[in-house]
Amino acid sequence: QVPLVESGGGLVQAGGSLRISCAASGRTFSSFVMGWFRQAPGKERECVAAISWSGGTTYYADSVKGRFTISRDNDKNTVYLQMNSLKPEDTAVYYCAAGLRWNIRPVPADFGSWGQGTQVTVSS
Numbered sequence: 045q046v047p048l049v050e051s052g053g054g055l056v057q058a059g060g061s062l063r064i065s066c067a068a069s070g071r072t073f074s075s076f077v078m079g080w081f082r083q084a085p086g087k088e089r090e091c092v093a094a095i096s097w098s099g100g101t102t103y104y105a106d107s108v109k110g111r112f113t114i115s116r117d118n119d120k121n122t123v124y125l126q127m128n129s130l131k132p133e134d135t136a137v138y139y140c141a142a143g144l145r146w147n148i149r150p151v152p153a154d155f156g157s158w159g160q161g162t163q164v165t166v167s168s
Contacts, residue, residue, distance in 0.1 A: 046070050046157045048140045053162030061128045064162055066140030073121040074098070076157075077143045079150050080114060080125045082136035082164075089139070091150040093125060103150055108134075130166045137161040 052064040066078070079094035093114035094103040102114055113126040123140060141155035 046072065046076060046142050048142060048157055048159035050138065050140050050159040050162040053138060053164045055165045055167060056130055058130060058132055058166055058168050060130050060166075061126070062130065062164060063124055063126045064138055064164065065125075066123045066159055068121045068123075068142065070121070074118040075144070077146050077150075077154070078114075078116055078123040079103075079141045079143065079155055080123075081139045081141055081152065081155075082134075083139070083161075084136040087136075089152055091152075092138075094146075094150045095123065096146055101146065103148070127164070130164075132166045132168045134164065135166050136164060138164050 047069040050066045056062050081089050081091050083089040092105045092108050095114045095116050099116050111129045116123040139161045140159040142157040143155035147154045
């Protein structure tokens with residue numbers, strides 16, 4: 045378990061950009077696979093991006109490929125999600141998550157620690 049705190053959500057117009065961040069506590073950040081999930085009302089939580097321990101491997105959902113970029117800074121214990129060309133359908137609560145193993149198609153069960161979530165709203 046690792047405490048995670050997201051920040052940077054908000055309201056943006058369609059076509060705009062937003063960067064959300066997730067800060068982790070403790071000294072073992074580099075030992076975790078990190079993921080960004082989102083959940084819209086009435087929908088299941090889905091992984092939009094994940095990044096391996098050193099950042100050398102990433103995963104993106106098809107719906108965000110080419111628009112979102114996940115990155116991490118292990119010295120700052122922080123993972124980022126840069127979101128460009130945002131669409132109204134990107135509106136959701138975005139959650140940061142930490143896990144111990146890499147899955148080529150990440151699912152919530154792969155992650156044992158979760159942040160409280162940050163709201164991203166894209167207006168049309």
